[in-house]
Structure formats: structure tokens, C-alpha cells
Amino acid sequence: MLIKMKIIEKFVQNVRCYSSSVKSIKEQLLIQKTTYKTDDWTNINSRFEPFVGANLYAKSNHPLRLTHEEVTAFFKKWFNENIDNTIELPVHKNLDPLEPNTSTEKVPNAFYVNKDLILRTHTINREVNYLKSGLDNFILICDLYRQCEMDELHFPAFHRMNIIRTKNCEKLLRRSKQKETQQAQTATHLKDEYQTALIEMAKHFLGTDVKYRWTDANLAATEPSSVFEVYHKDDWYRISGGGLIKNEIFERSERSEYSAGWEIGIGLDRLAMILFNIFDIRLLWNSSPIFLNRFRPQKISEKLQTKIESSPNNATKSVIEKIVQPTSLHGSKKKTKCEKHISFILPENQDLESFPSDQLCKYILQHTDNAAKKVDVYDTFYNSKLNTYVLNLKVEYQIGRHRTKDEINSIHNSARAHAAHNFNLTLKL
Incomplete structure (x- = not known):
């Protein structure tokens, strides 16, 4: 047990x-x-x-x-x-x-x-x-x-x-x-x-x-x-x-x-x-x-x-x-894994197929100071009110040995802000 x-x-x-x-x-x-x-x-x-x-x-x-x-x-x-x-x-x-x-x-x-x-x-x-x-x-x-x-x-x-x-x-x-x-x-x-x-x-x-x-x-x-x-x-x-x-x-x-x-x-x-x-x-x-x-x-x-x-x-x-x-005492992976989500609003008239989503994920991964293990697009949809597409990303972090939860929050907020600026995106809060 x-x-x-x-x-x-x-x-x-x-x-x-x-x-x-x-x-x-x-x-x-x-x-x-x-x-x-x-x-x-x-x-x-x-x-x-x-x-x-x-x-x-x-x-x-x-x-x-x-x-x-x-x-x-x-x-x-x-x-x-x-x-x-x-x-x-x-x-x-x-x-x-x-x-x-x-x-x-x-x-x-x-x-x-x-x-x-x-x-x-x-x-x-x-x-x-x-x-x-x-x-x-x-x-x-x-x-x-x-x-x-x-x-x-x-x-x-x-x-x-x-x-x-x-x-x-x-x-x-x-x-x-x-x-x-x-x-x-x-x-x-x-x-x-x-x-x-x-x-x-x-x-x-x-x-x-x-x-x-x-x-x-x-x-x-x-x-x-x-x-x-x-x-x-x-x-x-x-x-x-x-x-x-x-x-x-x-x-x-x-x-x-x-x-x-x-x-x-x-x-x-x-x-x-x-x-x-x-x-x-x-x-x-x-x-x-x-x-x-x-x-x-x-x-x-x-x-x-x-x-x-x-x-x-x-x-x-x-x-x-x-x-x-x-x-043994299990739970290290479940205990230390942390998932965070980001929603980006694409510019008007930007079609989803031509948007470099792979480059966006790679950029975020490279700007988390090695704290993030994985970045994926898990959902996209068209927002009729905004007349544009919304891109939802999932970022998987590792908490514990090298990073505390507060440090992860700071790194995550910084990475998504830089990504929004460099890819001309709007953060959906």
C-alpha cells in the first residue's frame, strides 16, 4: 500500500x-x-x-x-x-x-x-x-x-x-x-x-x-x-x-x-x-x-x-x-509535473494553416530557461466575435529540483509575453 x-x-x-x-x-x-x-x-x-x-x-x-x-x-x-x-x-x-x-x-x-x-x-x-x-x-x-x-x-x-x-x-x-x-x-x-x-x-x-x-x-x-x-x-x-x-x-x-x-x-x-x-x-x-x-x-x-x-x-x-x-515511495513524476496553458489571438486575416505554430512552440520552449519540457498546440478555433482564430497551447514544466512554483510562474509569464510580442499575437486572458 x-x-x-x-x-x-x-x-x-x-x-x-x-x-x-x-x-x-x-x-x-x-x-x-x-x-x-x-x-x-x-x-x-x-x-x-x-x-x-x-x-x-x-x-x-x-x-x-x-x-x-x-x-x-x-x-x-x-x-x-x-x-x-x-x-x-x-x-x-x-x-x-x-x-x-x-x-x-x-x-x-x-x-x-x-x-x-x-x-x-x-x-x-x-x-x-x-x-x-x-x-x-x-x-x-x-x-x-x-x-x-x-x-x-x-x-x-x-x-x-x-x-x-x-x-x-x-x-x-x-x-x-x-x-x-x-x-x-x-x-x-x-x-x-x-x-x-x-x-x-x-x-x-x-x-x-x-x-x-x-x-x-x-x-x-x-x-x-x-x-x-x-x-x-x-x-x-x-x-x-x-x-x-x-x-x-x-x-x-x-x-x-x-x-x-x-x-x-x-x-x-x-x-x-x-x-x-x-x-x-x-x-x-x-x-x-x-x-x-x-x-x-x-x-x-x-x-x-x-x-x-x-x-x-x-x-x-x-x-x-x-x-x-x-x-518505495512513488509519485515523483506526478508530483513535479506542472502544466500551464496559453491562449493566443491571431491577427485579423491571418489564416491558421500559414501560421508558424511549430516555430511558436519552439520559441516558447527555448525561452523558459530549460524549465519547460514540452510545448504543444492542443486546440484551435475560430472566434466569430473577434473575427479571427485562437490558438491554445499547453506547456509542461518540471517543478522541484531546480525550480519552485513561483519561479515557474515568473518564467511562464515572461515566455508568453515575449512570444506574443515577437509573433504579433494578443494574449487571451
């Missing part, structure tokens, strides 16, 4: 009201049962306070937990088969959302409890601590917080899963007569290694025919870096980023100058949305039984295996859509 759209819409509206703006700042904040005094640096309001330290990935049967468990299982197996079967790949869940603030100036888009404490914006400090403790390969899971405009794919609190792989190349580099060449070859090998891992992960969960692409990026802990996107439901979703670990990370970790490695950061929220067909990231914060009961504790891999055994064409099918669909 699917969740009714009215319930989903009500919840999304409630979450949307939570803002990271500096309003209603209290004298104290309560974070994970601990009280902190606020000051002039504080920019966490009472509405955002409950989202801090929620640690959804640690909650039983939550889709984020199911997702990270399956990703963990995949990478443990991948390390065993492709790198070294003696690697344990331990998992560390960091449940503390706070870090000391060491800067004298405010970091853009960061949340401050006060001048001494900041909500974690990245995982570098935690990674340095684990590398310093002697760990070479491990998984780190934690909450991150950054101010942003909320929509279907963005929320100020989100969840990251980092896979770190390091090794000491001292023997290899010392034996090499051409050190720079050997370093370049090592870097190429490590890059191929982490990119292969992400590609195989995407194929494992989404099917061997999944479309993916790489885009160069500027990431805090890695260089060079790239972003990994998969094509899902007519759009590209960024689910991961990675690269070679910067030398300064190894220096802070007191590692050898011959250390090298890679890091992959996986956005658990977006990956869970794809795996469980959840169309709005804010729904992940719904703790009501009507939402959580949609997700069975049975592992994705177990359901996957059951489906594969009875499917002769599993190699080219999207595994997750086929298996998780009975417990």
Missing part, C-alpha cells in the same frame, strides 16, 4: 518551514541532550535544532541505514577481491556533530553553535585522527551540515559515507630510478582503482546498463578530484565524489612522505533516494510509522538475489527499481 500523496505533501511543507536563517536565536541550544550557550556567532535557530545530531543512518530500518549497510558490504567484498583479502575495512560511525571552531572569521554556509563550536562541514579532521591512529583502510560515516536552499535534492543536514584507502609506496619509489615517472604511474593506478570501484558499485545496485559520467571537481581532501553522477529518471544525480588524498592530509596525520591513497565520498541521502525510489530528500527526516513501515529490514542484497534467480534478463535490468518498488 502506497503512502498517500496528501500525507507526503503535508510533511514536505512542514519541513520546508525549517530555515537556516538567523531568526529566533535562543540563549541556549540543546544538542544531543547537552545545553550550549549561544552568542553573536550563533546562527542555528530553534526550528533547525532538532535536525542536529539525529544520526538517521544509525536508526533501525531507516533507508539510510539499509543503504550504508549494503554499500559497506559491497566495498568489503570489493577490497577482498580486488586489493587484498586480508583487509578488514573497519566501519567508524561518528555520532558527534560538533567540532571546535579554529577560525577567527566565519566560514560561508557553516552553522555555528557559538564562537567556539561549529557543526561539522567536512570529514577531514576525523580522517586525520583515524590515519594518525594507524588505520590504512577504513569507512567513516557521519552527519554533515551546510546552509543551502532546500529542495527535493538538498537539505542543510545530510549524511556522508567515506571510503579511505592508503598504502606506503616507499619500497616501490626507492627502487625506481625515475621517481617522478613512478609517482605518476602510482597516481594513475590509484585513480583507476577508485573509479573502477564506483562504477562497479553503480552497476551492482542499478544494473549493468546504468549510465554514468565523471566531472572534474575541486574537493577539500583530494586532488585531483572528480564527481561521479548516474542517470536516473531523466536526470543526472551526483551520488559520489573522490580523488587522490592530498599530501597535506598525510602530513597532518604524521604519515610517511611516501604515503599515497584515495578517498571516495558517497552521499547516502541521494543514493537512498535512488535505491528506494524516494522523490524528496526531506522525506528521509520523517519519523512517522507510515513512512518507516515502507522499508523492510530484509537486506537489499537478499531481495536482489531472490529476483535474480527468477529473472532471465537480470544483466540489463535496473535491479533496485525491480526489487524495492513494492515498498
Whole structure:
């Protein structure tokens, strides 16, 4: 039984009201049962306070937990088969959302409890601590917080899963007569290694025919870096980023100058949305039984295996859509689609057959800033009172990820006004 759209819409509206703006700042904040005094640096309001330290990935049967468990299982197996079967790949869940603030100036888009404490914006400090403790390969899971405009794919609190792989190349580099060449070859090998891992992960969960692409990026802990996107439901979703670990990370970790490695950061929220067909990231914060009961504790891999055994064409099918669909949250296309109509009055003595209606539709489509997906003429008729023809158009927009309803209205009004002017038409209101 699917969740009714009215319930989903009500919840999304409630979450949307939570803002990271500096309003209603209290004298104290309560974070994970601990009280902190606020000051002039504080920019966490009472509405955002409950989202801090929620640690959804640690909650039983939550889709984020199911997702990270399956990703963990995949990478443990991948390390065993492709790198070294003696690697344990331990998992560390960091449940503390706070870090000391060491800067004298405010970091853009960061949340401050006060001048001494900041909500974690990245995982570098935690990674340095684990590398310093002697760990070479491990998984780190934690909450991150950054101010942003909320929509279907963005929320100020989100969840990251980092896979770190390091090794000491001292023997290899010392034996090499051409050190720079050997370093370049090592870097190429490590890059191929982490990119292969992400590609195989995407194929494992989404099917061997999944479309993916790489885009160069500027990431805090890695260089060079790239972003990994998969094509899902007519759009590209960024689910991961990675690269070679910067030398300064190894220096802070007191590692050898011959250390090298890679890091992959996986956005658990977006990956869970794809795996469980959840169309709005804010729904992940719904703790009501009507939402959580949609997700069975049975592992994705177990359901996957059951489906594969009875499917002769599993190699080219999207595994997750086929298996998780009975417990997924549908409605993304219906929820995000918006149709608007335009009625144009043609000039007098303008016959319908010679009027360039195809060019008009194309013009409107090109002047909606990529918000419109389709423009069609759905009706025409002769108005005897006006002594001319009336042309009715239907414009299909996509609301949600990139455009709000108000933005769509503004774009639509502008496009139809420009079309009327350029084609010498009159808008029929």
C-alpha cells in the first residue's frame, strides 16, 4: 500500500518551514541532550535544532541505514577481491556533530553553535585522527551540515559515507630510478582503482546498463578530484565524489612522505533516494510509522538475489527499481509535473494553416530557461466575435529540483509575453 500523496505533501511543507536563517536565536541550544550557550556567532535557530545530531543512518530500518549497510558490504567484498583479502575495512560511525571552531572569521554556509563550536562541514579532521591512529583502510560515516536552499535534492543536514584507502609506496619509489615517472604511474593506478570501484558499485545496485559520467571537481581532501553522477529518471544525480588524498592530509596525520591513497565520498541521502525510489530528500527526516513501515529490514542484497534467480534478463535490468518498488515511495513524476496553458489571438486575416505554430512552440520552449519540457498546440478555433482564430497551447514544466512554483510562474509569464510580442499575437486572458 502506497503512502498517500496528501500525507507526503503535508510533511514536505512542514519541513520546508525549517530555515537556516538567523531568526529566533535562543540563549541556549540543546544538542544531543547537552545545553550550549549561544552568542553573536550563533546562527542555528530553534526550528533547525532538532535536525542536529539525529544520526538517521544509525536508526533501525531507516533507508539510510539499509543503504550504508549494503554499500559497506559491497566495498568489503570489493577490497577482498580486488586489493587484498586480508583487509578488514573497519566501519567508524561518528555520532558527534560538533567540532571546535579554529577560525577567527566565519566560514560561508557553516552553522555555528557559538564562537567556539561549529557543526561539522567536512570529514577531514576525523580522517586525520583515524590515519594518525594507524588505520590504512577504513569507512567513516557521519552527519554533515551546510546552509543551502532546500529542495527535493538538498537539505542543510545530510549524511556522508567515506571510503579511505592508503598504502606506503616507499619500497616501490626507492627502487625506481625515475621517481617522478613512478609517482605518476602510482597516481594513475590509484585513480583507476577508485573509479573502477564506483562504477562497479553503480552497476551492482542499478544494473549493468546504468549510465554514468565523471566531472572534474575541486574537493577539500583530494586532488585531483572528480564527481561521479548516474542517470536516473531523466536526470543526472551526483551520488559520489573522490580523488587522490592530498599530501597535506598525510602530513597532518604524521604519515610517511611516501604515503599515497584515495578517498571516495558517497552521499547516502541521494543514493537512498535512488535505491528506494524516494522523490524528496526531506522525506528521509520523517519519523512517522507510515513512512518507516515502507522499508523492510530484509537486506537489499537478499531481495536482489531472490529476483535474480527468477529473472532471465537480470544483466540489463535496473535491479533496485525491480526489487524495492513494492515498498518505495512513488509519485515523483506526478508530483513535479506542472502544466500551464496559453491562449493566443491571431491577427485579423491571418489564416491558421500559414501560421508558424511549430516555430511558436519552439520559441516558447527555448525561452523558459530549460524549465519547460514540452510545448504543444492542443486546440484551435475560430472566434466569430473577434473575427479571427485562437490558438491554445499547453506547456509542461518540471517543478522541484531546480525550480519552485513561483519561479515557474515568473518564467511562464515572461515566455508568453515575449512570444506574443515577437509573433504579433494578443494574449487571451
